[in-house]
Each structure stands twice: as structure tokens, then as C-alpha cells.
Amino acid sequence: MRDVTSLINSSVDLETTLQHLVDAACQHDAWSMAAVMSIDQADGNAVVVTRHDPSQLTKSYRNRWTLATSPSLIALTRNDPVIIRDAQESIEFPGYREEAIQRGYRTVVVLPLGCRDMEDRAMVLSVQSRDVVDLSAADLAFLQTIVHLGAIAVDKAHRLRAEHAAAAQLQNALAAHSSLMHQVLSDGSVASAASMVETFLPNAIVVVDLTANLVVAGRSPKPDLIDTDRWREEMDDCMSRQFLRLARDISDQAGLEMRKLYLNCGGHHLNLPAAVEPLVVDGKTVGALIVFSLDANFGDLDHLLLQSARFALSVQLMRSHLRFQTESQTSSELFMEIVSGNWRNVDDLTARARRLGIDVNATARLVAIGLPETVPEKGKTIPELHRSIMRLAGQLAPQATAAALGEII
Template sequence: MPNTLSLMSSLRDVASRINTDDEVDTLLHSLIELACQHGSWDLGSIMSVDAAHGDALVIARRDTALLKRPLSDRWELATSPALVALQRNEAVYIRDALETTEFLGYRREAAERGYRTVLVLPMACHDVEGRPMVLVVLARKIVDLPAEQLAFMELIVHLGAIAIERTHRQRAQQAAAAQLRRVVDVQGAMLEEVLAGGSMVTLTAMLADLLDSPVLVIDLYGGELHASRAPHASLDMAAWRAGLDGDAGQQIRAAALSAIERHALRRVPLDLPDGLTLHANVELLSVDGDTVGALLCFGEREPGDLHTISIENAKFAMSVQLMRSVIRFRSETRTLAELFFEIVERRWRDEQDVLERARRLGLVLAAPARLLVIDYPHRSVAAFDRSAECHRAANMLAVQHKLAIHPITVGNGFVCVLPDAPAHTATAFARQLCGALGALLCGEPTLIVSDAFTGLTALANEWERCWRMIRVARAFGKTGALSVPDLGPLPMLIGAADSSDVRAFIAGTIGRIVEYDAKHRAPYVGTLATYIRHGCRAQACADAMGLHVTTLRYRLARIVDLFGIDVETPERRFAVELALQLHNLLDAGQPVGAASHNAD
């Protein structure tokens, strides 16, 4: 056994030599060579333990035999002490491999290669693939292993593990630095392309290279889908492009936008019509706080700050690029909207000048035309602006119906100015558009088609009539593509409902009872409305309101005494019912009969 001074000198030599190796493979071969040389062992190897496949793999070897012969580089863990050493985290010492009954693989190989003693040492490090390793040394003769010699070998292995982990860190740092340089270069090139007005095709390809995964960019204002490459091996680029232009594109767009509204932007499943399901991370693209698009990254999201920075810079570059579509859309819609409201609010002075301005915008108002007024469904939660999507859907359907429409955003909806067409064509277009917008807005909108008109004054009149019908539809909760018969006789009455005569009629008929109910929280208006609605039949009204018939009669008597309202004659009953309906349309958000039924 070497003395202490010799052992210290050996350790110094080991530390010096492995410290100069920068490559993992070189370091592993140096380590097994030094372990054999300073530990007086004849043969040795370093093995990686692949527990998932049940194998131990030789990744570095020292063999001093003069006659070289093929040696196995793969051992079954069931016949190797490597797994035992790792599980126990301690050395496995086989004094005589020819006589061992526990590790038959070494017993067989010992006879073939002529060695006797085996020492397996666990290493506190991993190979380049993250697998744990062991160091194995062998002697051609039987070697007794005192505690000092075992401690010396463990110290050599420990020094080697430190050097290997250092090398792994250096490689990781170099790879991160190279990745950072690549990311910076691609990001710089992307921004240069954006500022130079480059194409979305080039930018999407650069973005896929930056993120190292297939990507898809949804342009809400431009109405286009921009793909880098197919996200699945079963799809070629032609099939992927064709799918995006068809039903698959619509489904992906709807799923992505739904995920954005629900703030569920991680690993969104995308079901394609052919049964294939893709998964993508959805990133929001916004300009000035408004959603302008979405970025879909297929494949697994890589962990780490560098990937997060790449995503944020990619989103910024794409948002800047999509800003052009936003500016173009807003400019066009704002110009048309300003002209439209100038007309419907009757603020023009020179009709010919307005007609000429409209013509320059592609809008011919001197010829017969119609209005299609769309009111979006009410949303209980805030949602991003989908005007561009709605305009795109309307334009696509108009092409199918061979109509040249002009969508104009107005408040919570939009107006389509379309050339005069047969009523059945306009109605068919309105109904099909209603279905398309319902799927897009997750709720059925209200659509009103105007009569044909020519000129500015007629346009303003039709707008007012359509808007009055929208108000009636809102008040009664009606949606879909509607016409006057769908709403009943009330739209004809509401046409004059804002006049002073109508309001005077309402006030003179039920004004006192309305004021009394509002002041005292009384149920008299509701009682009167329910009584008339049930044909002035006391028992039926009482049952509907959950009252005893005596209580109902007492209320009706109080209404006569307090307000002088008696509905026993047909003429008086009609006047009161008409006043209640007009009051409901003009001043109430709910039907008049919605008051509490249980108050007296």
C-alpha cells in the first residue's frame, strides 16, 4: 500500500490532468486511465446506467490486453452491479469474480478476459444525456481492498465527478451563449424586416426559426392565416395550407380566439375536421391594448427565460407588423363611418358633394340601395373587438350572393350598405350572415333589412326606421334576421313614439299610477298589466300572480279609487293597454308586468 505522501502526490496528478480536459469524452478517458494507473488496477471502464431500458452502457474503457478482441459495450442491469452501487450509493467490491454467485455476467467475462477482482464505484454526476454513471476497475489477480485504498479510489472518482459537472456547466453556458446570439440575430433581422415593410411569409419563416417550432399567425384585421410549416408529420405543406383556407382554418381561428377570451393560453387543443388533434400554445398579439391577432406555437413549450424572451420579442415584432392591417382597417371604417353619420344625422349642406365623397369611397348612393343593420348580442363579460372578423364574414358571404356590400362599424354592431336587390335575396343574405355571426360572437345578433331607398334623405329615414326596430327587438328580447311582421304591430306605433303627443297620451292615461309605483314601490302597474293580459278575468289573473282573488279585487278597486283607471269597457281597456305597451317601449327596460306580485 503506498504511503500517505505517495497518495497525496497521486491525487495532485489526477486533479491536474483532469482539470486540463475541456471535452467530456476526453475527460472520461483520462479519468479511467488515471484511476487505473494510480490505483494499481489493470483494466477499467466508465458506464452509463440506462434504467429506462434496463442496460448499462460502456462509454469509456481502458484495456491493456495485447490481443484486441471485440468487447460488449452493453450489459443487462440484472447481471451488473452498477445499479446496486447507484441504489446504495456505495462501492460494490467483488473479491474474486470467478467465484461470485451474485453477478454472473462478471463471472463469465472474468474467465474470458482473465481478471479476478472488481470494484464498482458510483459517480455523483451524469453523462451528456443525463444518465447516472459508475466507474469500474478490475485487477488480473485477487486484490484485498483496505479502507485506505477504497477511500483513495472514492476520492479520485469524486474529483472526476467535479470535473465532469464543471464541463457540463461550461457546455451548457456555451450552448446558451450561442442560442442567445442566434436569438439576438434573428430578432434583429425580424425587426429590420418589419421596419422595411417585409412580407408576412418571410416574417413567419423567421419566427419559426427563432422559436424552433412550427408557428401560425392569425391576422384578425387582415383576415388571413400565415403558417410557417406543417405542424404534424402526416400533413404536407400543401395539405396544411388547403386546410387553413377551409374548415380547419375556421375551427383553429375560433378555438384560438375563444382561448384568448377565456385567458386560457396554454396548450390549447385544436380539433381538425379529419380527426387529427393538434396542440398549440396561444399567444395574444395586441396593439394599443386592442387584440389584433394571435400567435400559435406548436410543439412543447421550452422552459427557461431565453424562450420567454424570444416569445415576447416575437409577439412585439408580429404586433408591429399587424399594425399595418389595423391602421388600414380603422382608416377605411372611420372614413366611411364619419360619412355615414354625417348623412343619417342630416348634417350635410351640399348633397352633391356628399354623393361625390361617397362615390370616391366606392359607395354609390345615387342609385337604389338597402341597409342591413346588425346589432351584436349582449355580452355579460368584456370581450375584445371583433369588428374586423364580422366585416370579413360579411364580405365573404356577399361574394357568394354576388352582392357588393360596404360594412360600416356603428357602436355595438355594424351597417351594410348593399345595392338594391330582390327582397328574397337580401333576406337570404341576412339570414346566412346571422348564422355566421352567431357562431363568431357566441350569441345570435339582431339583423334588420331596410326597404330600398335612393338619395341621402331616404337613407336617413331608413336608418331611423331600422334603428327603431332594433330598439323594439332589444326591448322584447328578439334576435335573428327580423322584419316588421316578426315584431308585430308595435314597430308601426313606435314610429311616432318619441313625439310629444304620444308621451302626453301615456302620461294622461297611466302617468299617475306609474309615478305612484315608482315612489311607493307599489305593484299597481304590474297588477293592471297582468289583469289586462289575462282578458280581465279575475281568477286567471290571481292564479298567475299567486294571489287570492279577494286580494286582486281589492287592488283593482284601489286602482279605480286612487287613479280613476277602469278597464271594464273595451274602449278604455284598449287605451290603457296601448299606454302600457308604449310606456314599456319608451321608458322601461323590462316588461311592465314585472313588478312584485306579493305586495299589497
């Protein structure tokens, strides 16, 4: 029994463990052949997973048994061994009788293993002898001990496989985080960062950048209704305002929020569950990461990747936010000085403007924009309007400059 225990426990993967199990069963003098079968109840068959047969008569092997005529289902249902004293004479299991005559075995014992294979199917151990065996209590105890040791070894193999898979997933998550941080620190764009995030997460995403009034849509959350190209077109045409409003309404102190988003996209009325994660810089919301259809399959490592994505996107938006603040502050100071008339040296003023890409000697048109006193949250609206004007100016008139002078742009 010590040798049997060592043999069964010497493997770490499931396939080798099962092979050692059938080999160990045949170390008893009575048993010449053995096999482990998985019970596929959906298909109605018992399927041979591994076997031990020194004769190597491969053409005689039968690897699938109908459950209706197999003792395997009876062994599992009763959770007790099924003993066929002489399979060549048995009329209860005609399939076994036919193969027993063909392969030359007599006594058969089928025992439930008490564990499952990688497809979550129950398994049984079947042992066969060349001669008719009058099974003693000791013989049955030997087989049941092997089954018990085998179940322990199989459970260990499952745990090791799960641990290896978890370690690999964690390694992938760390590599994803490293790649993402390298992307955002190498002066990448929000769009490129969002595209990389979507390759790591199993769900469709949308990234909102309030520093540029920009909405970046990933793949379609409902590909069976709307393909990705149409989804992005609809986002550019009409849905972006809804996502910008959603990002602005998030509290700066809010964490991950689960919401229902009602969207009209391409003639389809969509009701999409989504997780909304604010992207915060210096205690101020500068964007949002929206992840669609967070469900029970979204595991701990997916949440870790989500937090990594949130952090990386926040860094990307912080760069944009700081760049905007620096450019805005420098331009605003220059124009404030020009408008106030407090400057003294025109050459110095011209040089400062030139460093900002502004040619003060060129003919220009001055447009002043203000908001009425009735506008709510005026102090918050002016910076957003300023960002929108700068973004549009960069797209339509690169030579234009926008500066905020208090409540006037």
C-alpha cells in the first residue's frame, strides 16, 4: 500500500494522476486491467479517460459506453461499488459481456471516484480480472483505499492547476499594467490608452476625457445588434453628449458606480448595465471610464485590471489637464497684460507671444465671449467652454488662440 500511495501521489497534473491511479489498481494480483471513465450525462455516455492494459490490443478497445446499459451510472447513483462476478456470463450488462468475451476478462468492479475531471464530469474507476474472482472484504477495501487516495490526488491536481492558472493570470495582469503605464508615460493619447485598456478587459468600454471634451468609444457592447463601426459613428454623431453629461455628473468622491444606461443607437433602444469609474486629478473629476456588462464572470483579477486602467487613464488625463492649465495660464497672463495695457517693453511682449506661437504683429480678429449671470455654476462652465473652444480652434484654425480672462473668453 505504501508503494501504491507513492505512485498515486507522485504526479501533479490530472492526466498523469489518473494514469498512476489505474496503474496502482493493477498492482494487486487479482486485477489485470483498469480504466477511469468520465460520466457525460448530457451525452448519455461513459467515456474512457485513461486505461491500463498490458495486452495493448488497441483495436479491441471500446472507449464509450451507453449509460443506460452501463454499471457506471448505477455506481454513481448508489455511491457504492458495482460488482460483476463474471462479465462473460452477465445478462444485466450486455455491452460488458460482449467486450469481456472479446478482450478476455471476467470479474469487473466499478467504483465511484468521488471527484471530477477538468470538464466537471463525475468519474468512476473500473477494474477487470482475467479470472473469476470471489471478492473478499479485504480486496474491496484495497480498491476503495485506492479510490480514496486517487480522489485526494485528483483534488490536489485540480488545486495545483488552479494555482498555476491564477499565477499566470496575475503575471498577465502585472504585464498589462506595466505596458499600460509605459504607454501613458510615453506621451501617448487618450485614444491609444483606451484602445490598450480594451485589449486587457473582457468588456466593452467608453472613456470620457473632460479636459478635451472627448469621448473615445471601444468595441460595441451589443455586437449582435450594432457592429463596432456603427457604434463609434453613433458616438461621434449624437451619443457623446450623454456620456459627457454622465461624466460631469459624477461626484469627485464617488467610487465605482453601477448604473443603467438608456441609449438610442442606430434605431435601437439599448438598456445597458455599466460600471462608471470617475477619473480624478487633484480631487477633481476630469473624466470617466465606463465598463459595460459587469457580471459574475468579472473576477478579482479583472477588478485589479480595472483599477490599473483607471489609474493609467487618470495619469494620461492628468498630463492633458496640466498641459491645458499651463498653456491656458500662460496665454491668459499674456492677454491680460495686453488688454490691461500694463506692459512696458513691446519687444519682451512680442518675444513671450512668439514662444506661445502667437504673432502679435499679424492681422487678427478679436472675439469676446461671456455668459449671462443667469447661467448656473458659471465658474465651472467657463473652464469647460474654454477647453471646448481650444479643442475646436486646434482642429479648425490652428493659428487661433483662446484665453480666459476671468469670466470672459
